[in-house]
Amino acid sequence: MELNIIDANGHPIAEVIADRVVVEARRDALDFLGDVYYQGSSCVILKKGHLPADFYDLRTGLAGEILGMAANYHMKLAVIGDFSQIESKSFAAFVVECNRGNAVFFVSDRETAIKRLAGRTPTAGG
Numbered sequence: 714m715e716l717n718i719i720d721a722n723g724h725p726i727a728e729v730i731a732d733r734v735v736v737e738a739r740r741d742a743l744d745f746l747g748d749v750y751y752q753g754s755s756c757v758i759l760k761k762g763h764l765p766a767d768f769y770d771l772r773t774g775l776a777g778e779i780l781g782m783a784a785n786y787h788m789k790l791a792v793i794g795d796f797s798q799i800e801s802k803s804f805a806a807f808v809v810e811c812n813r814g815n816a817v818f819f820v821s822d823r824e825t826a827i828k829r830l831a832g833r834t835p836t837a838g839g
Contacts, residue, residue, distance in 0.1 A: 716752050721831035727754040728823075735763045742779045746786050755787055756830040758823065761794025771803050780817055791818040791826035 715730040767773040811817040
């Protein structure tokens with residue numbers, strides 16, 4: 714895994730560059746968030762495929778663990794992907810709720826992720 718640091722008007726955003734799952738379990742999340750912090754960022758962009766299928770099944774608790782850990786470390790996350798293929802109504806509601814906040818975003822493209830993480834759009838963008 715590689716982290717590309719994007720300067721979004723003075724807001725360093727770490728973008729994950731990988732073609733595999735990078736956070737499979739709680740312990741991976743701690744290491745991952747530490748790597749992001751070490752690079753000088755409190756914002757990170759992930760692609761949908763960087764997280765395991767269990768993340769998208771809220772019954773597993775994995776999403777809650779990872780996002781709770783990110784919140785504890787004051788990290789903002791944007792996950793890029795097409796989430797319309799996930800059939801879970803509870804996950805769809807979770808996405809809507811996250812996108813209303815200011816710390817976790819599920820968006821369709823990189824540009825929207827950068828804008829949301831840099832705080833340049835007040836509402837959900839994608």
